[in-house]
Amino acid sequence: MSGKRLHSFRILSQILSFVLFMYLFVQAVYLNGSPLPSDLFYRLDPLIAATAMLAGRALKAGLLYALITLLAALVFGRVWCGWLCPFGSLLEWFSPKSHGKSVPSGWRTVKYLLFFILIFAAVFGNQTLAFMDPISILTRSMTAVIWPAVRFLVYGLESFLYKFEFLWPLLDSFDRSILLPLFQGIESVFIAALPIFIFFSVILALNWVAERFWCRYLCPLGGMLGQVSRLSIFRRQVGEACTDCGLCARICPTGTIDPSKAYASDPAECTVCYDCVNACPVQAISFAPQLPGWKMAEVQPYDPDKRQTLLIMAGTLGGLALTGIEPVRRRQPDRLLRPPGARLTEFTSVCMRCGECVRVCPTQGLQPSLLEGGWQNIYTPHLVPRLGYCSYTCTACIQTCPTGAIPPLSIEEKQKTPIGLASINTDRCLPWAYQTICSVCEEMCPLPEKAINLIDEEVTAADGSLMILKKPVVNRELCIGCGICEYHCPAGGEAAIQVHTLPEQDVYIQGI
Numbered sequence: 162m163s164g165k166r167l168h169s170f171r172i173l174s175q176i177l178s179f180v181l182f183m184y185l186f187v188q189a190v191y192l193n194g195s196p197l198p199s200d201l202f203y204r205l206d207p208l209i210a211a212t213a214m215l216a217g218r219a220l221k222a223g224l225l226y227a228l229i230t231l232l233a234a235l236v237f238g239r240v241w242c243g244w245l246c247p248f249g250s251l252l253e254w255f256s257p258k259s260h261g262k263s264v265p266s267g268w269r270t271v272k273y274l275l276f277f278i279l280i281f282a283a284v285f286g287n288q289t290l291a292f293m294d295p296i297s298i299l300t301r302s303m304t305a306v307i308w309p310a311v312r313f314l315v316y317g318l319e320s321f322l323y324k325f326e327f328l329w330p331l332l333d334s335f336d337r338s339i340l341l342p343l344f345q346g347i348e349s350v351f352i353a354a355l356p357i358f359i360f361f362s363v364i365l366a367l368n369w370v371a372e373r374f375w376c377r378y379l380c381p382l383g384g385m386l387g388q389v390s391r392l393s394i395f396r397r398q399v400g401e402a403c404t405d406c407g408l409c410a411r412i413c414p415t416g417t418i419d420p421s422k423a424y425a426s427d428p429a430e431c432t433v434c435y436d437c438v439n440a441c442p443v444q445a446i447s448f449a450p451q452l453p454g455w456k457m458a459e460v461q462p463y464d465p466d467k468r469q470t471l472l473i474m475a476g477t478l479g480g481l482a483l484t485g486i487e488p489v490r491r492r493q494p495d496r497l498l499r500p501p502g503a504r505l506t507e508f509t510s511v512c513m514r515c516g517e518c519v520r521v522c523p524t525q526g527l528q529p530s531l532l533e534g535g536w537q538n539i540y541t542p543h544l545v546p547r548l549g550y551c552s553y554t555c556t557a558c559i560q561t562c563p564t565g566a567i568p569p570l571s572i573e574e575k576q577k578t579p580i581g582l583a584s585i586n587t588d589r590c591l592p593w594a595y596q597t598i599c600s601v602c603e604e605m606c607p608l609p610e611k612a613i614n615l616i617d618e619e620v621t622a623a624d625g626s627l628m629i630l631k632k633p634v635v636n637r638e639l640c641i642g643c644g645i646c647e648y649h650c651p652a653g654g655e656a657a658i659q660v661h662t663l664p665e666q667d668v669y670i671q672g673i
Contacts, residue, residue: 168435171243175250182247186303189521189561190345198223200517200563202247202296207231208279208382209294209513213564215283217511221565234386237448238393242376242383243432248295249376253414256368264371266416268378269430269463274473276384277465281477286507292514292540295375295382301516301540302361305529309349315340345523350548353529353540372414376432387429391458395448396428397437402445409437409446428458495661497534498544498581498642500527500558501551502568504663505578511566514540518558518567524549526644527558544580546644546660551580553607553643581642581660583613583635589657592632596620602633602646602658612639613646613658633658 189199203209210227230241242249279290322328367374376383410418417430438446519527519542526549527542556575559567587593603613615631622628642660650656
């Protein structure tokens, strides 16, 4: 196949890959609604596979798909970055095509150092910087910012169009067949939406500094695949027909073609985009196998040396030590409620901050945290019952977690696994503080044997007469901390009943 055809095929591959990502993103809320796993791109991500298995000290079969990506890099180079990565494709499409080279090439070192930091930290069970994985960034940004914003705009336009009566049949059909499957009727609200939006916007804006700035200088997955691609069999080469026009160097999206070296390129930086092949007027560029004279690609000035690697290792250890000595109230606040079963695993060590569980939570109670639990818990999911509760009959987050940070509990086990414990603030509770009849928390409790009971207490009414008032109390032995009582509490603002984290000794599955 000619280079020009391969260039066209690459563009088609990017489009299909991004469409597949969006399809899986939408289908994730249906759980088994797709023949493909909703976490397919995570399974193909070797950075997630490596760090999750190192940090979790376990081999995870679902992540072994990542070997396909590594094998492709060993044979063809960074084809993942140029052909399949949905985030890389998005950055390429939203690039001004300025081909600026104002950034020193030494900045390329950063992505390799970030990769080493992630690996070193994972060895010690820390995944704090896992949020920098490109698939995680895209999923998190789509979940918390882009998709809710699109929903808001679409429903706003639909509301305006409903003012025209002749459009009602068409809009009703559109709402049933398209909007409901896409948005599930859920009005998403995410506490961390603004910082997630800023982070995503900064990455996009950096394209105006240099095309695909993130991919060139910052992406830790790109750093990992770059290291592997130094061993690749197929590499870019320039033939004798080259006329020294310099066009290839000017259009290279990663700026890796060096005119001073006869327009050679670094296999670790080349994303096999075929732009140069497509543009070459004399067809002097090809991607050919290096056999039988194969050898490792030469070391570049921006490749980390031993001294830098040792410094990064020392710095990583120092950073881990600092996060480890944060006050316990900072690392384990009493309102940092984890998904069901998360307390049965080394959650913070295995969680990739990917946002898949946040995406599929039907009540939107799961939220990406910021600094509620200190630096080491950034972007990990936690339940905010006032926004949404943990549904008693739902295992969506369990089914979609790609790394096993949320363990694979059955629905029966999940219903017996406490994630917290409700407690009543008698200074705010309507029956306790204001002698007002209310039993919402008891009524909403989903357990067959209610974890909230109503006790009779004789009180003096406003007219001076005696009356029996039912007041709620929490049965500690039954409560699983689902948060539905807090969600439905009619007290304005802060709920009168709140779910708090359990003491460490209370990690158990009821009745098991």
